[in-house]
Amino acid sequence: MLRGRPESTVKVMPEPKVLYLPLRSERFRFSETVVREGQQVSGGDVLARDPGNYGLPLLAPRAGTVRLKAASNHIVLENVARLDERVSLAQKEMSHIEQQMGVGGIKRYKLLSLGAWQFFYDAFTGALPDPHGTPQAIIVSTLSLEPFVTRGDVLLHKRLLNFTRGLEHLQSLLEYQPIYLAMPDIKSEFANLIRNQIRGYAWAKMLEIPLTYPYDHFAILARRLDLRRADGPVWAVRTEGVLAVDRALTLTRPCTVRIVSVGGIGVHSPAHLKVMPGYPIDKITDEYVFEPAARIINGGILTGETLTPETLGIDVECRGITVLPELKEREFLGFIRPGWDRSSYAECFLSALRKRFNERFTTGLRGELRPCVSCSFCEEVCPAGIMPSLIHKHLYANQLEEAEQARVDLCVECGLCSFVCPSKIDLRKQLIEAKDLIEKEKEELRQEQLRQEEARKQSEEKTK
Amino acid sequence: MKWLLKVIDAVRPNFEEGGKLRLFNPVFGALEHFFFAPSTTTIGAPHVRDAMDLKRFMSMVILAVVPSVLAAFYFFGLRLVAVIIVSYAAGLTVEALFAMIRKEGINEGFFVTGILFPLILPPNLPLWMVALGVAFGVFMGKELFGGTGRNLFNPALVSRCFLALAYPKAMSASWVAPSHELAGRLLSWVGPSNVDALTSATPLSLAKQGQMTAVSHMFLGSVSGSAGETSAVLIMLGGLFLLFTRVASWRTVVSILGSFVVLTAALVVGHKVTYPMPGVFAPVMWHLFAGGLLFGAFFMATDPVTSPSTNAGKWFYGIIIGSTTVLIRNFTGYVEGVTFAILLGNIVAPILDEIIIGLRIRRLKREG
Numbered sequence: 001m002l003r004g005r006p007e008s009t010v011k012v013m014p015e016p017k018v019l020y021l022p023l024r025s026e027r028f029r030f031s032e033t034v035v036r037e038g039q040q041v042s043g044g045d046v047l048a049r050d051p052g053n054y055g056l057p058l059l060a061p062r063a064g065t066v067r068l069k070a071a072s073n074h075i076v077l078e079n080v081a082r083l084d085e086r087v088s089l090a091q092k093e094m095s096h097i098e099q100q101m102g103v104g105g106i107k108r109y110k111l112l113s114l115g116a117w118q119f120f121y122d123a124f125t126g127a128l129p130d131p132h133g134t135p136q137a138i139i140v141s142t143l144s145l146e147p148f149v150t151r152g153d154v155l156l157h158k159r160l161l162n163f164t165r166g167l168e169h170l171q172s173l174l175e176y177q178p179i180y181l182a183m184p185d186i187k188s189e190f191a192n193l194i195r196n197q198i199r200g201y202a203w204a205k206m207l208e209i210p211l212t213y214p215y216d217h218f219a220i221l222a223r224r225l226d227l228r229r230a231d232g233p234v235w236a237v238r239t240e241g242v243l244a245v246d247r248a249l250t251l252t253r254p255c256t257v258r259i260v261s262v263g264g265i266g267v268h269s270p271a272h273l274k275v276m277p278g279y280p281i282d283k284i285t286d287e288y289v290f291e292p293a294a295r296i297i298n299g300g301i302l303t304g305e306t307l308t309p310e311t312l313g314i315d316v317e318c319r320g321i322t323v324l325p326e327l328k329e330r331e332f333l334g335f336i337r338p339g340w341d342r343s344s345y346a347e348c349f350l351s352a353l354r355k356r357f358n359e360r361f362t363t364g365l366r367g368e369l370r371p372c373v374s375c376s377f378c379e380e381v382c383p384a385g386i387m388p389s390l391i392h393k394h395l396y397a398n399q400l401e402e403a404e405q406a407r408v409d410l411c412v413e414c415g416l417c418s419f420v421c422p423s424k425i426d427l428r429k430q431l432i433e434a435k436d437l438i439e440k441e442k443e444e445l446r447q448e449q450l451r452q453e454e455a456r457k458q459s460e461e462k463t464k
Numbered sequence: 465m466k467w468l469l470k471v472i473d474a475v476r477p478n479f480e481e482g483g484k485l486r487l488f489n490p491v492f493g494a495l496e497h498f499f500f501a502p503s504t505t506t507i508g509a510p511h512v513r514d515a516m517d518l519k520r521f522m523s524m525v526i527l528a529v530v531p532s533v534l535a536a537f538y539f540f541g542l543r544l545v546a547v548i549i550v551s552y553a554a555g556l557t558v559e560a561l562f563a564m565i566r567k568e569g570i571n572e573g574f575f576v577t578g579i580l581f582p583l584i585l586p587p588n589l590p591l592w593m594v595a596l597g598v599a600f601g602v603f604m605g606k607e608l609f610g611g612t613g614r615n616l617f618n619p620a621l622v623s624r625c626f627l628a629l630a631y632p633k634a635m636s637a638s639w640v641a642p643s644h645e646l647a648g649r650l651l652s653w654v655g656p657s658n659v660d661a662l663t664s665a666t667p668l669s670l671a672k673q674g675q676m677t678a679v680s681h682m683f684l685g686s687v688s689g690s691a692g693e694t695s696a697v698l699i700m701l702g703g704l705f706l707l708f709t710r711v712a713s714w715r716t717v718v719s720i721l722g723s724f725v726v727l728t729a730a731l732v733v734g735h736k737v738t739y740p741m742p743g744v745f746a747p748v749m750w751h752l753f754a755g756g757l758l759f760g761a762f763f764m765a766t767d768p769v770t771s772p773s774t775n776a777g778k779w780f781y782g783i784i785i786g787s788t789t790v791l792i793r794n795f796t797g798y799v800e801g802v803t804f805a806i807l808l809g810n811i812v813a814p815i816l817d818e819i820i821i822g823l824r825i826r827r828l829k830r831e832g
Contacts, residue, residue: 223831295511302510324512327505332465334501335519344516346710348524359515363505367517368497368569371613374773375521386828389773390821406821407828415510422516423613428509 005147006263006270006320008154019077019278020313021058023048026305027128027317028118030058033075039066043082044254046113047075053128058316059115061256061276071312077278107173107249108132114248115255118316119241123218123227123234134177136232137225138170141182142239143209143216146300148263149320152239153190154272155259159243164197166246170237171203179204182221184211213302214414220383260314264301265361266291266323278313284321293326295363302415327364345377345420370423378417378427384410388417388427395434400441408434465499472496490563494570522572524711526579528702529763533583535685535695539642540587541649544691547585547594552578554595558602562611573612573769574602574619580763581620583692584756584803585627586638588654593631597623617810618770621803628803639664639688664688668755668799676740682753689755696753703762712766715775719782720761720789725752727790737794757789760802770810774824777816785809 023030030048032055035041041064046057064077108131111117122129123139142152156163170179181198183191186208198204207225209215218236227234237245244255256276263270268290275284285296297304298315301322314321331337339349343359351357378388386407394403408431417427478485479492497519506513536544552575559574581598601623606615628635641664643649666689667677681687685695693699706712728748731737739747752758765771765785772781785805792801 297511299509301512304509304511306508306511322511327503330469330500330503332468332500333498335517336523339515342515344514344520346516346521348516348520348709348711352709361512363511364513365502365504365506366513366515367519368502368504370518370569370571371611373518373521373573373613373768375768376773376775379773385831387773387821387824405825405829407825407831410828410831419510419512420514420516422514422518422521424513424517426507 004264004267004270004323006151006154006261006272008151008157008272010154010157010259010272010274012274013279013284015062015080015082016279016283017078017080018280019062019064019080019276020071020280021047021061021075021077021278022311022313022315023058023073023075025315025317026299027126028053028056028058030056033068035066035068035075037066037068040064041066041077043256044114054112054117054131056118056128057113057115058277059254059256061278073310074312075278104173105132107169110248110252111245114253115316116241116244116248119237119244119255121218121236123222123236124229126218129233129235133233134174135235137177137227137234138174138179139182139218139221139225139234139236140167140170140179140238140242141216141218141221141236143182143184143211144238144319145211145213145216146302147213148261148270148322149300150240150259150261150272154261155239155243156190160193160197162243162246162250163239164194165250166242166244167198167201167204169245169249170242171201174203176203180207180221180225181205182207182209182216184209214383214412214416217383217412217414219410219412223384258314258316258318260318261320262288262323263320264297264322264324266294266325275314277316277318280313281307281311281321284314285323289323291323291325293328295324295326297322297324301361302419303413325360325362327362345381346375346422365424367422367424369425372423372425375422377420377422381416381420383414383416384412386410388431391434392425392427392430395430400434400437403434404438409438411435469500472500487564490568490570491560494563497569518572521711522576524706524709525576525763528706528711529579529583529692531698531702532692532695532759533579535698536583536587536691538648538650539685539694540640540691541643541652541654543653544582544587546591547582547587547589547691548579550591550594551582551598555581555598555602558599558607562607566611568611571612573606577602577606577619580692581623584620584624584690584759584764586635587640587691588638589627589634590638593627593634597627600626613769615769616814617807618764618767621764621807621810624803625807639666641688642686642694644686666755666799668793671739671754672799674740676750677754679746679750679753682750690759693756693759696758699758699762703758706762706766712762713768713771713775713778715778716766716771716782717761719779720765720786721752721757723783723786724757724790727787728752731790731794751790751793755793755800756802760789760806761785764802765806765809770813772813772817772820774817774820777813777820780816781809781813784812 028050029052030050032049032051034049035047041060043060043062045060047060048058050056060077062080062082064080067076067078070076112131117131120129142156144151167179181204183206185191186206214220222234247253247255258275258277259272260275261272262284267288296307298307298318299305299320301324304322340351342349343351372389372392374389376389382388391403391406391408394406411431413428413432415428421427477483479489480486555574555578559570563570601619605617605619605622609615640654667682667687670677677687683696687694707714707717725748728751729744732744732747741747772778788805788808789801792798792804
């Protein structure tokens with residue numbers, strides 16, 4: 001249990017006057033702007049698209065006047081007003097698509113254009129899956145186990161009907177493929193409610209997962225379910241995604257509202273907030289952050305990105321804002337203190353005799369960088385079953401091939417290895433870099449093969 | 465303690481790049497970080513870190529040997545204070561020299577070596593031999609391999625092995641009979657010059673002549689032997705503490721002691737070795753508490769750097785150490801074999817790791 005865990009009530013934030021919509025988020029780059037400076041838009045209109053992700057749209061959450069140059073890397077909406085959202089799918093366009101792609105096609109089109117598709121992940125890569133593909137299975141996770149991010153139970157509260165309706169919609173996109181529903185306790189009252197709702201749906205299977213971070217990670221879930229990458233993509237979606245599917249397909253309304261948690265040690269009353277993308281971050285921090293020096297993180301404390309002052313608004317993928325106090329004081333003789341107030345993976349502090357307690361975390365590294373001593377803590381905590389310390393040694397010796405053989409690609413970037421390392425090695429970063437490097441080399445190899453193929457064909461043609 | 469931080473901040477420029485004393489930067493850094501936790505913060509995810517660092521890791525080992533150190537003071541006198549000081553001074557000099565050459569920080573690993581080494585030496589060894597031994601061990605056993613984390617052998621055992629081979633006579637003539645008084649030798653100094661410092665054979669060498677020391681004495685520690693290895697009960701106390709805090713791996717300890725007990729029992733049952741003791745249980749317990757086995761199993765073999773990093777590897781590593789110790793003790797000219805057994809285990813550790821990791825990678829290959 002951590003101090004700063006957001007409460008389960010959802011607070012509605014006051015309507016903003018200006019919205020700052022960031023053009024980049026964790027997965028998306030909305031580089032294709034489709035609105036003009038000064039243009040009046042209404043809620044649900046497309047502001048920009050991400051050409052790298054199937055033209056995923058950035059929707060205007062509210063009506064307002066577009067300002068493109070007011071802040072770099074943002075689209076700013078001024079004079080924001082809450083008018084009725086317009087369904088941006090024109091009737092004519094719809095019937096055209098229906099003729100072209102059938103009922104399934106129109107559903108997928110709606111998901112993409114109404115902003116529900118952004119909640120989908122490819123379980124193995126974490127990227128946005130192809131909306132027109134067919135997955136081998138869909139994993140629905142009601143959990144968000146990383147400390148401080150928006151919790152699934154909060155989202156599900158009083159929305160059970162919408163949730164099951166969303167599941168039905170998801171099923172209608174599939175032929176016979178199963179939907180796996182990951183829950184913390186499949187015997188709980190809550191699970192029984194859902195079970196009653198989905199009784200008779202043979203395609204929905206419940207899966208119990210422990211309430212330990214990061215067992216809700218999609219790649220881990222897919223591996224537990226024995227789904228193989230070679231058998232096709234696996235779509236993965238969290239509670240908010242199912243609710244968005246319901247909204248898009250039942251009501252045909254744009255999904256522009258987010259439940260965002262604001263939590264962490266530096267927040268005085270942690271909560272869940274109902275906001276929209278572009279909501280000014282300083283409005284939230286003004287109200288909730290009391291620490292004079294604090295790091296504001298977009299996401300959880302283990303995988304989130306530090307929010308720089310340049311980012312003015314909540315992005316479309318934001319799942320929580322975590323506030324962490326900066327390290328201020330240097331502790332005198334810290335390493336020989338009994339440690340009643342701090343815990344560690346290896347039970348080397350007096351707090352091991354104590355029940356759960358609220359530890360005050362800061363941004364401190366809490367030690368000096370040292371060579372690896374092979375304590376194998378990282379291997380013990382790794383949920384992917386790889387050996388981070390071994391891969392670290394391979395990378396240290398510049399043996400990328402060995403690192404690849406040790407299956408660095410299975411890493412789910414949960415950050416637990418970096419967290420426990422007593423030598424304070426940033427294993428997560430090194431593993432991610434190695435993964436990228438291997439990916440790049442493979443891509444180059446593929447390109448090279450393509451070029452050779454091309455050249456061979458050309459020479460064959462010439463000889464003919 | 466603000467004044468100390470102010471002093472440190474004031475003198476820091478001298479040790480930084482361009483300062484007069486920049487060569488001594490590692491020494492300064494070690495001192496600074498001994499007193500004050502570093503001010504570095506995380507960059508990027510994960511934004512928080514575990515409270516454990518290498519300093520804490522190593523201080524847990526030092527904490528765990530405190531009972532054995534106190535026992536050594538009690539049974540063999542205060543000369544051990546001098547031995548520990550010499551060990552630290554000589555070893556730290558080598559460590560600091562290498563840190564300056566490499567321009568790296570001084571590593572905490574040495575603080576463990578420095579306290580463990582005196583505990584595995586005969587109490588009356590001349591101080592210059594202590595200094596020479598530890599300097600040799602740190603240099604050959606650790607620094608030549610690249611420092612802490614990259615060494616193949618346990619530096620303290622390399623030191624002891626070196627002394628045992630270079631000065632066998634001094635090593636076997638420096639045993640001290642333990643004090644049997646109630647106050648022990650907490651206030652007395654027993655050195656080579658003292659007349660009452662009688663050399664006394666260890667239980668293992670007495671056993672070669674057919675004399676068996678009482679198990680109860682070996683359990684409490686009032687027998688002759690290396691300074692810290694005699695009191696079985698206090699070693700187990702500190703050792704179990706290490707296991708509970710997860711600094712030492714229970715797999716290593718269990719497999720060493722388990723294989724040792726099983727093999728010894730098998731030899732006694734099969735009448736391959738005979739002891740003037742009845743039954744099987746008594747000689748097995750006697751051997752378990754004799755010599756450096758417990759100290760080696762709990763404090764030496766569990767060094768994470770020189771033992772295998774895989775769990776399966778640790779089991780085999782322990783079995784190799786445990787059974788080699790039995791074989792050396794019973795079938796060779798040496799009376800004690802723990803040092804050699806663990807060094808042998810250290811040699812085998814990377815090979816074991818290689819095999820286990822190879823198997824694991826083959827299994828991982830089939831994943832997704």
